[in-house]
Amino acid sequence: QVQLVQSGSELKKPGASVKVSCKASGYTFTNYAMNWVRQAPGQGLEWMVWINTNTGNPTYAQGFTGRFVFSLDTSVSTAYLQISSLKTEDTAVYYCARGSGPPDAFEIWGQGTMVTVSS
């Protein structure tokens, strides 16, 4: 069946880096866009980026450039989110979600990856 499976929870110290993966299965990876969404503890959903999986071109939300790097490995149908120079405010659950590109909905979501940044 169509699914997105994300990597497990991470505990990192401030200043470190983290890489979260999102493996797609059950469909042709490059036929759909990939999105990343952040949810801080007790807060709402915040869209971060959508990626054209054919070209690899990302479109970022404000505030998610620089320390946030989004990449793809189409050979293994996997999307990645890397965050460098982690701050305590990066503590959140990060979701990948499949869509067909703006303005379409996100039909399939990964289970989420909890990233905790604490000294």
Add this chain to the structure above:
Amino acid sequence: QSVLTQPPSVSGAPGQRVTISCTGSSSNIGAGYDVHWYQQLPGTAPKLLIYDNNNRPSGVPDRFSGSKSGTSASLAISGLQAEDEADYYCQSYDSSLSGSYVFGTGTKVTVL
């Protein structure tokens, strides 16, 4: 920050009908972009509930319905059930933010 405003909470008794509003502006909902709704049960990932204003994905009960008018949209839940207790988010596209998606502030539905 969110540019789509939702009430923080709504509540109702089992069997009742509740509605959740989602208020945007002329650069998103009012520009004609579709509105989508997601349900997030406690401790789980969001799930698509309504897409393109008023369409239900396969498997979503017809108790859930959506509508859109002007710069706002609404989600209605009729015949409220205990399992509907969750957070609900609207989503649209905003042309003023370098082309980006925007989510609503979220609404907690409590079944009394």
